[in-house]
Amino acid sequence: MDTLFSYRNMKLPKTIERLPELAYNLWFSWNDDAKELFAMISRELWDQFLHNPVRLLAETHPDVWEPLSKDTAFLKQYGKVFRQWDEYSHADTWFEKTFPEHRQQQFAYFSAEFGFHESLPIYSGGLGVLAGDHCKSASDLGLPLVGIGLLYKKGYFNQKINKEGRQLSEAVRYDFSKLPLLPAFNGQDEWLTVQLQLADRTVQLRIWQVLVGRVSVYLLDADVEENSPWDRELTAQLYGGDQDTRIAQEMLLGMGGVKVLRALNVPTAVYHINEGHAAFQAYERIREQLEAGVPFHVAVEIIRASSVFTTHTPVPAGHDAFPLHLTDYYLSPLLTRWAEHKEGLIGLGLDEGKQLFNMTHLALNTSALRNGVSKLHGEVSREMFRSIHGHIQTNEVPISHITNGVHMNSWLAHELKELYGRFLPGTWLTNQTNHDLWRQVELIPAESLWETHTRLKEKLIGYARSNLREHRRRNDMPAHLVEEVGGYLSGKALTIGFARRFATYKRATLLFKDLDRLDRLVNDPDRPVQFMFAGKAHPADQPGQDMLRDIYLVSRMERFRGKIVLLENYDMNMARYLVQGVDVWLNNPLRPYEASGTSGQKAAMNGVINLSVLDGWWDEAYEGTNGWRIEGDFSADPQAQERENTDSVYRLLEQEVIPLYYNQGPLPAQWVDRMKRSIMTLAPVYNTHRMVMDYTHSSYMPTLNRTLSFLADRNELAVKVADYKSFMKANWHFVKFLEINDGSGERALNPAGTVKELGQPLKEVTATIKFGPVWYMDTAVELIYYEEQEGHWQPVVVTMSPVKEIDNRVMKYRAMIPSHLRHGAHFSARIRPVSPNFATSFELPLITTL
Numbered sequence: 001m002d003t004l005f006s007y008r009n010m011k012l013p014k015t016i017e018r019l020p021e022l023a024y025n026l027w028f029s030w031n032d033d034a035k036e037l038f039a040m041i042s043r044e045l046w047d048q049f050l051h052n053p054v055r056l057l058a059e060t061h062p063d064v065w066e067p068l069s070k071d072t073a074f075l076k077q078y079g080k081v082f083r084q085w086d087e088y089s090h091a092d093t094w095f096e097k098t099f100p101e102h103r104q105q106q107f108a109y110f111s112a113e114f115g116f117h118e119s120l121p122i123y124s125g126g127l128g129v130l131a132g133d134h135c136k137s138a139s140d141l142g143l144p145l146v147g148i149g150l151l152y153k154k155g156y157f158n159q160k161i162n163k164e165g166r167q168l169s170e171a172v173r174y175d176f177s178k179l180p181l182l183p184a185f186n187g188q189d190e191w192l193t194v195q196l197q198l199a200d201r202t203v204q205l206r207i208w209q210v211l212v213g214r215v216s217v218y219l220l221d222a223d224v225e226e227n228s229p230w231d232r233e234l235t236a237q238l239y240g241g242d243q244d245t246r247i248a249q250e251m252l253l254g255m256g257g258v259k260v261l262r263a264l265n266v267p268t269a270v271y272h273i274n275e276g277h278a279a280f281q282a283y284e285r286i287r288e289q290l291e292a293g294v295p296f297h298v299a300v301e302i303i304r305a306s307s308v309f310t311t312h313t314p315v316p317a318g319h320d321a322f323p324l325h326l327t328d329y330y331l332s333p334l335l336t337r338w339a340e341h342k343e344g345l346i347g348l349g350l351d352e353g354k355q356l357f358n359m360t361h362l363a364l365n366t367s368a369l370r371n372g373v374s375k376l377h378g379e380v381s382r383e384m385f386r387s388i389h390g391h392i393q394t395n396e397v398p399i400s401h402i403t404n405g406v407h408m409n410s411w412l413a414h415e416l417k418e419l420y421g422r423f424l425p426g427t428w429l430t431n432q433t434n435h436d437l438w439r440q441v442e443l444i445p446a447e448s449l450w451e452t453h454t455r456l457k458e459k460l461i462g463y464a465r466s467n468l469r470e471h472r473r474r475n476d477m478p479a480h481l482v483e484e485v486g487g488y489l490s491g492k493a494l495t496i497g498f499a500r501r502f503a504t505y506k507r508a509t510l511l512f513k514d515l516d517r518l519d520r521l522v523n524d525p526d527r528p529v530q531f532m533f534a535g536k537a538h539p540a541d542q543p544g545q546d547m548l549r550d551i552y553l554v555s556r557m558e559r560f561r562g563k564i565v566l567l568e569n570y571d572m573n574m575a576r577y578l579v580q581g582v583d584v585w586l587n588n589p590l591r592p593y594e595a596s597g598t599s600g601q602k603a604a605m606n607g608v609i610n611l612s613v614l615d616g617w618w619d620e621a622y623e624g625t626n627g628w629r630i631e632g633d634f635s636a637d638p639q640a641q642e643r644e645n646t647d648s649v650y651r652l653l654e655q656e657v658i659p660l661y662y663n664q665g666p667l668p669a670q671w672v673d674r675m676k677r678s679i680m681t682l683a684p685v686y687n688t689h690r691m692v693m694d695y696t697h698s699s700y701m702p703t704l705n706r707t708l709s710f711l712a713d714r715n716e717l718a719v720k721v722a723d724y725k726s727f728m729k730a731n732w733h734f735v736k737f738l739e740i741n742d743g744s745g746e747r748a749l750n751p752a753g754t755v756k757e758l759g760q761p762l763k764e765v766t767a768t769i770k771f772g773p774v775w776y777m778d779t780a781v782e783l784i785y786y787e788e789q790e791g792h793w794q795p796v797v798v799t800m801s802p803v804k805e806i807d808n809r810v811m812k813y814r815a816m817i818p819s820h821l822r823h824g825a826h827f828s829a830r831i832r833p834v835s836p837n838f839a840t841s842f843e844l845p846l847i848t849t850l
């Protein structure tokens, strides 16, 4: 511990001695009273240190504590906060009540980034914030969840924008001793380290612990003296470096992460990987099984049964793929030790067509349960990964969806929590997934909601002005340009926000396709509109940085001065101001690349109305009255979509949004109605409590139960499943259709003539199948035809039943289908393996079709 002074143990006067305990638990970040308590120590330092309570404690002058420990107002707040904290840490939880029998086994949650709070900058955008919110809700709900991630010495990067609108990425080196993290200890009270074999060497990793309410997140840090300079830089930067750094980082995360769980003796039955970055966890666990003498094919089944994979983007660049020589090199310790399984191991991640090692393939092949992050993204992912699942229908590809949400207590404005508290039942926050409760938003007087919203908007404008002022001051702009920022933006004007990573598919500059039309909107003296933009572009993403620059240049045009602004260094702090303070949240990605999107969910619960392309979560959330939909033909080419979407945004603004906002004097009653519709319909659904409950019910618990049953009696069931799959793979080629008789023109075949069912004349179809060594009961025989439903052709699957054994291992099957269908032209038949021990119907992609 020598070099590290932990402020957790700092001595404070008795009456306030528990402050460090609070500072070292990120629970403070979603408790407004706790944040206020820290602000009371020094509002100036609290803001200056980006709301980092550890740094605040460390750098507050020691003379401050004595008087503070006797300050009545402070002590009152202190008492209030610790009562809540103690109550929180001891309360009965949803998980304990729902699953009283399962408290031992932990759910491990791996993520390359975690966005908990602005004070711990180990996130770049939505993926990290989602992971942070996941952990927070897991804590609130009492899940036995443990997080695994990396600790980046330089975080992501701080964005500075220069006078020409160019993004400069400022490198930062964080002083870990002043962040809300603690060294993780091993059993002997020593700092925990783990070793990982990487290529030709061993990398030492130091482990840190982040407390997130009841949940612990362990972060791996390679910046230790024993490592070579190159290795020390492995955890320097999130999404930085080249392919070498990237694959090494992912090995640290996945394989190192498993070692951390072992070193801490965490009994783990579920391994959830948040995006493919952590997929190497499978290799470390297969290695453990092999070392324990478990055969390779059984090891793979055990690992698959206990892994859950969430895929997060349809953008190809979001799926890491490495040249095979890199995997060969970095995985050489594993591949040399288990040379006889090299092909099997690499095969799990091999993209055969491209001859690349693909982390998403590895994740899919080693996880029984997989999901996308919205209904639409589920569909898109099934289409994307259909080809690696054999000849099955798109809707049968075993990838489901669990729609993302956001942590309400972190994102909902304090002022609105108070307002909701007055009109909703007392349990509204705990029972936030209850729709009935949210209907009572109706009871909130329009004036109160509008007044609260207006205050939040004023707060945002103040924040935005100081951001702009700072930008100009730093860029040595003339004093009058710095000062005039004080007159920028108006609390009365309709305010539209757009903030997110500047990935090109998000099309941040869509609105600028017609500057004259925009000019007319913005500069209408009776109905002014203003825009706020913010977001970081990845330092290697030139087109993203160009978009940023375009926005900057537009914001500097005389006609848009003070009405279109670009704020710098978007982070969670700024995100809170924006999603709580604007009137409209704009999102115009190229469909379907926005897998979910979560900033609009944050906005919605704050009464901010979404104006968005029907992509990601909005595709399932929009219902006609709770926001607006940007239109366009999704099947058109990208340029055409861009034109249509642009035109639609302008039209909506001109004809619907602006008129509604400026409808009736100072209180736009119909606007407030829409705000209420938005809150009422969206808040109960698009929160992480609902999301984490969904994961628990549909992923974690089934995975836990299946894993425990696989492992019982010395892996008995795992062996059975693995042997079954091996047998099926080896013998499937014997399974053949000998004949299909669709009774064309021979209705007499059906003794009862045509049977009418659901108004359709039916007929009998028979199939003769040779099974060879495969037992017919281990298969399903099905007919597939297409039916038009709501304008789409949907596959219909009809199961055939065995009728009689014709010959040794030759069986006849029958089924009834609509009589007009002809084999080949209208329907096909297929045979597939089935097993009650599969997690999903198409777990084994062996399909025979005719």
Ligand SMILES: *Cc1c(COP(=O)(O)O)cnc(C)c1O
Binding pocket: 124, 125, 126, 127, 129, 499, 500, 501, 570, 571, 572, 575, 596, 597, 598, 599, 600, 602
């Ligand atoms: C919520 C959030 C995001 C994600 O926003 P999307 O709408 O999903 O792009 C990104 N960055 C920050 C700082 C956020 O708070």
